[in-house]
Amino acid sequence: MNNPNRVLVIVPAYNEAESIRASVKAVIDAGYDYVVVNDGSTDNTLEICRVNHLNVLDLSQNLGIGGAVQAGHKYAKNMGTTLTSRSMAMGSMTPLIFPKWLSRLTLAMTW
Numbered sequence: 001m002n003n004p005n006r007v008l009v010i011v012p013a014y015n016e017a018e019s020i021r022a023s024v025k026a027v028i029d030a031g032y033d034y035v036v037v038n039d040g041s042t043d044n045t046l047e048i049c050r051v052n053h054l055n056v057l058d059l060s061q062n063l064g065i066g067g068a069v070q071a072g073h074k075y076a077k078n079m080g081t082t083l084t085s086r087s088m089a090m091g092s093m094t095p096l097i098f099p100k101w102l103s104r105l106t107l108a109m110t111w
Contacts, residue, residue: 007032008081010072012065014039017048024054035075039068 009032013020020036027034035055038046040062049056057075059068076084 006081007083008072008076008079009034010069010076010084011036012039012068012072013037013041013045013049014062014068015041015043015045017041017043017045020045020048020054021052033081035072037068037072037075039063039065 009027011020011023011027011034013023013036016023024034024036033055035057036049038049038056038058040059046056046058048054057071059071063071073084
C-alpha cells in the first residue's frame with residue numbers, strides 16, 4: 001500500500017566499507033527509512049551491511065551511480081514508497097537537508 005508520507009533514502013554504495021555505517025546512522029538519526037544499494041562493491045561493504053543488519057539491496061555487478069539509484073527507485077516503488085531521496089555513502093549529500101527539501105516539495109505540490 002502506498003504511503004504518501006513515507007520517504008525512503010537511497011544510499012548507493014561502491015566500496016564504501018569504511019563509511020557505510022556512519023552514512024546510514026546519519027540517515028536513521030535524521031528520522032528516515034533507507035536502503036543501501038551495494039553497487040557490486042569489491043571490498044567488504046556488503047558484509048558490513050549484513051553483519052550490522054542494514055537494509056541492503058545487493059547488485060551483483062557495478063552499474064554505476066545511475067544504475068544503483070534506479071535500482072533503489074524500483075525497490076522503493078515495490079515497497080510502496082512514493083517519495084525518495086538520495087544520500088551518498090561518502091557523506092557528500094547529508095540527510096540534514098531533507099527536511100528543507102521536503103517542505104519545498106510539499107509547498108510545490110500544493111500549487
